[in-house]
Amino acid sequence: MYACVLVAAGSGTRANLGYNKLRYLVNQKPLFWYAFKPFYDRNYEMVLVVNPEDETxxxxxxxxxVKIVYGGKTxxxxxxxxxxxxxxxxVMIHDAARVYIDETLIDQVENGLAIHQACVLSKRVTNTIYAKDESLKVLDRRFLYEAETPQAFITAEIKKAYExxxxxxxxxxxxxxxxxxxxxxLVLHEQNNSKITYQKDIEQFEKEVENYMFKIGHSYDIHALVEGRKLILGGIEIPFQLGLLGHSDADVLLHAVAESILGALGLGDLGTFFPDTEKKFKDMDSKIIVSDVVKMMKNKGYKVSNIDCTIFAEKxxxxxxxGDIKQSISHLLDAPVEAINVKAATNEKLDSIGNLKAMAASATVLLIKGE
Structure with a gap:
């Protein structure tokens, strides 16, 4: 339904890099990629307009x-x-140098295009603006708007306009x-949708991306041991005369894994998404819980860098x-098995864990921004 023409054919000389600024790598990705990805992730038809020397x-x-075409003189x-x-x-037309574009802004433009035949992402002018001819004249900023991109159109109409x-x-x-x-x-917003123009703009964007690159989460979970329940740990059934009590299958390890990821993303705890008051979660396979959390993680643009887990069990x-537990978690997290560490520890016969009344697990995860 939607297409994006991403204009990346400028020279970028004001950035003083000696090459097109849109090729500058931030977190191992070129600048243009940050403007490209939000549209591509929404299944837009993508047309990149580039300089011939940048095509490869x-x-x-x-x-x-992705369709690639060459730019013109203007x-x-x-x-x-x-x-x-x-x-x-x-179609939306967007400047590749506006690397702060995100799904929220794109949503707003789509909503604007549902009402108007053409719309433009824009901001109100808040500074005092003078017009100078023979004297200085203050312009009424109530009627002034700063035009940004994307700008959106019915494709047939904008094609005709550009004939x-x-x-x-x-x-x-x-x-x-x-x-x-x-x-x-006019699609008004208050987010940062600045254009990368000068080297200082690149440096600022680089700092923001790097500061946002890593997220750490931690969780601890404990369940009672009872007769008549299977013992499931890390998605693996363990032969034992006791099992863990819980609303779901009570896989204490996968609960800690899932909740550590939610914590890293700042999304709350397991109870937020899988409350034990809901009948539909009764006896739920915890692998489904982890899979749902992993989808949330990927939707936020993160992946697991590594995770360190400990199971606290006397027996x-x-x-x-x-080994099987690590393989199971590796598969669920879509992460290499080398990134998964699982340890087991006893409670030296102390407290509920040491007296075979409970079993616990903890997980600490490092998420990294990227594909």
């Missing part, structure tokens, strides 16, 4: 279904070239208004099962 580099970072010519490849009924490029047009909306007099929707001896 850019192709190495994008999937094969931004308007570049947009026109990109629009020719669009087949979806609606003849008007040199007075400064962006896609102004080009559109040379042909159509439809009301243009049975768990050493023979540790």
């Amino acid at each position: 580099f850019i192709r190495s970072y994008v999937p094969n279904d 931004r308007a010519e570049s947009v026109k070239n990109g629009l020719q490849q669009v087949t979806e009924p609606y 003849v490029i008007n040199p007075q047009s400064t962006d896609d909306i102004s080009q559109y208004q040379m042909v159509y007099n439809h009301e243009v929707g 049975p001896k768990l050493a023979p099962f540790i």
